[in-house]
Structures are given as C-alpha cells and as structure tokens.
Amino acid sequence: MWTYEEEPVNGGAGGEVFRSIFIGSGLEPASRLAREAIQNSVDAARPGETPQVTLRMNTYSGEDLARIWKAAGLDQLARRAEALGLHEDNALKARPDALRVLQAIDTGTTGLSGDPTSPSSKLRKLLMEIGGSQKISEDVSSGGSYGFGKAVYSASSRIAVIFAYSRTTNETGEPLSLFMGCAYHKSHEFEGERTSGRGFFGVPVEVRHAVRYDAFTGDEADRRAADLDMARAEGDLGTTIAIFDCPLNMEDVKRGVERSCGRN
Numbered sequence: 001m002w003t004y005e006e007e008p009v010n011g012g013a014g015g016e017v018f019r020s021i022f023i024g025s026g027l028e029p030a031s032r033l034a035r036e037a038i039q040n041s042v043d044a045a046r047p048g049e050t051p052q053v054t055l056r057m058n059t060y061s062g063e064d065l066a067r068i069w070k071a072a073g074l075d076q077l078a079r080r081a082e083a084l085g086l087h088e089d090n091a092l093k094a095r096p097d098a099l100r101v102l103q104a105i106d107t108g109t110t111g112l113s114g115d116p117t118s119p120s121s122k123l124r125k126l127l128m129e130i131g132g133s134q135k136i137s138e139d140v141s142s143g144g145s146y147g148f149g150k151a152v153y154s155a156s157s158r159i160a161v162i163f164a165y166s167r168t169t170n171e172t173g174e175p176l177s178l179f180m181g182c183a184y185h186k187s188h189e190f191e192g193e194r195t196s197g198r199g200f201f202g203v204p205v206e207v208r209h210a211v212r213y214d215a216f217t218g219d220e221a222d223r224r225a226a227d228l229d230m231a232r233a234e235g236d237l238g239t240t241i242a243i244f245d246c247p248l249n250m251e252d253v254k255r256g257v258e259r260s261c262g263r264n
Contacts, residue, residue, distance in 0.1 A: 001073035003204050003213065004195035007187055015160070015184040015197030016085055029156060030248045033104075034256030036152040037241075041106035044113075044122070046237065051108040055257065057250050058229060061098040068099065071227035072244065073201060077161065077183060084197070085186030090158040091245040102156065102246040102253075103230065107238045111168030116178055116215050117205075123215055127164060127182045128198075154184040158245040163201070164215075165225035166239040167232050175235070179221035180213075 034055065041051045060068045069075065074092065077084075081092040091099055114121030119129070153162045163181040170176045181201025188197060200213035216224055225231055230240045 002076050002181070002183065002199045002201050003211075004183075004190070004193075005198045005200070005211070005213070007194040007196050015199070016186040017184075028252065028256070030252035031256035031259060033102075033152050033156050033248065034253055035260045037104040037106075038257065038260050040126075041109055041239075044106070044109040044111070044239070046108055046110055049108040051106055051238075054103075054105040055250075055253055056103045056105065057246070057248075058101045058103065059098050060101065065097075065099050068101070068228060069095070071224070072161070072163070072181065074159075074161075074244075077159070077199070080188070080190045083185075083188040083190055084160070085188070086160065087158045092159050099244070100246050102243040102248065104153070104241040104243070105238070106240075107236060109238045111237045111239050112164065112166035112178055113168045115171070116176075116217065117212065123164070123166070123178055123180065127162075127180060128213075153241055153243055154182070156246050156248060157243045158247055160184040161244045163225075163228055163230065163242040163244070164239060165221065165228075165230045165232070165242075167235075167237050169237070177218055177221040177225075178215040179217075179224045179230075180215035 037055065038053050041053045045051045078092040078095070081090070084092070086092065110122075112121065112123040112126060114123070116123045118124070154160050161181065161183045164179070166178045168176050168178065183199035183201075185197040185199065188195060202216060203214040205212045205214050215221065222231070225240070228242060230242055232238065232240060
C-alpha cells in the first residue's frame with residue numbers, strides 16, 4: 001500500500017526536510033501546530049464563511065489499535081524502521097500498547113480544491129511541496145508561513161506519517177473526495193533500492209518515464225478515510241489531517257489555540 005519515491009538521479013534533500021523546517025524556530029511544537037493549522041484553514045475559507053478548526057486526539061489500543069494499524073499500512077513501514085531516521089521513541093520501532101493520532105479537522109473551507117493530479121492543486125501543495133506558495137505571487141494577506149506551514153503536520157508525528165482526507169468540488173462544481181497518506185523519512189536504501197525517503201499511500205501512475213503518486217478519489221477515498229476514523233458527512237466540505245504517533249500534550253495545544261486566536 002505504501003510506495004517510496006526513487007532517489008533522484010541528481011540527488012537532493014530527502015523527505016526529512018518536510019519535518020525539519022521549524023527546528024530552531026523558537027516556537028513550542030504544540031503552539032506551532034495550533035497556529036499553522038488554524039491559519040491554513042483560514043487561508044482556505046469559502047467566500048462568506050468563517051472556517052472552524054477542531055483539534056482532536058484519538059488514542060487506540062487493543063482491537064482498535066490493530067484495526068487502525070492495518071488500515072494505515074504501518075506494518076509495511078515498520079519493516080524499514082531502522083533506516084528511516086526517526087525519533088528514538090517511535091511506534092514503528094516498537095509497536096506500542098496505545099497509539100495516539102491527532103486529527104486537525106476544518107469546516108467552512110474549500111477543501112483541497114483543484115485538479116488533484118496537477119502540481120498547482122491544494123492537495124499537492126499540502127503534501128508534496130515545501131517552500132513554494134501562491135500566496136506571495138498573489139499578494140494575499142496571510143499569517144501563514146508561505147509554503148512551510150504544512151511541514152508542521154509531519155513534524156508533529158514521531159513516525160513522520162500523516163493522512164489527508166478532503167471533501168471538495170471539481171471544476172464543474174460536483175462533489176469530489178480525496179484521500180492520501182504521506183511519509184517524510186530520510187533518504188535510505190531498503191531491499192536494494194535507494195529512495196528519496198518520501199513514501200506515498202495512494203495510486204502510483206506511470207507518466208513520461210516517471211511515477212506520479214495520486215490520491216484515492218470518490219468512493220474509494222471515502223472508504224479509506226472511514227477505515228481511519230476520518231469520515232465526514234456528505235456535503236461537509238473541508239479537510240481532515242490525521243497525524244500518527246503524535247506526542248503533543250492537548251493542554252499545550254489548547255493554549256496554542258488560545259494564543260493564536262487572540263493574536264488573530
């Protein structure tokens with residue numbers, strides 16, 4: 001279910017850069033997450049609506065842990081855990097008795113709009129691009145981090161794994177569901193293959209002598225999201241991000257939300 005991107009022939013930064021952007025920023029991790037999650041949703045607000053963001057921690061154990069672990073394909077990642085450059089205390093190295101998954105859920109937004117196969121779509125900008133943003137060129141007033149805010153999600157996971165599920169609309173205004181998982185690990189070799197460290201839980205598509213990784217769409221996206229307890233009501237436009245193996249304290253996250261809302 002997980003596929004790792006081949007290491008680029010010209011080299012370059014590995015997947016770990018997606019979670020290291022905020023190192024040395026001076027912000028506490030929980031405050032960092034609260035600020036960026038709120039701002040990302042504000043930037044995606046539907047005209048005339050005030051977006052709302054819910055940050056919720058789910059803890060899985062017993063049969064629920066087994067179910068979530070399987071649905072997320074974590075056994076597959078665990079086989080290469082020693083090569084991934086992760087925090088010493090992480091769920092892939094030794095499967096825990098309980099797994100914490102933080103969900104960032106927004107409503108009143110456009111969701112991850114745009115053609116999901118296009119580099120300009122919000123899906124790909126969220127999951128696959130670092131440092132780039134249309135906010136600068138469009139001269140949009142924003143409190144976001146101009147393409148770096150998305151890194152806060154992977155930085156908040158000790159296994160550097162997140163899933164995104166979005167209900168949005170296509171170019172003709174029809175409902176569109178999207179679901180994809182991403183792993184942001186260091187460049188490494190596994191079973192004789194060199195990878196960039198970026199792993200994708202999606203649909204590999206061969207294009208122009210390369211592989212493009214696409215999101216699941218439609219009913220398949222809805223089904224996979226439901227398997228990870230990320231389901232949204234039909235017509236509920238917006239995005240849910242699930243951060244796996246999240247160590248953050250929710251009281252700290254709450255204080256970060258209060259500071260961010262007070263600031264804005």
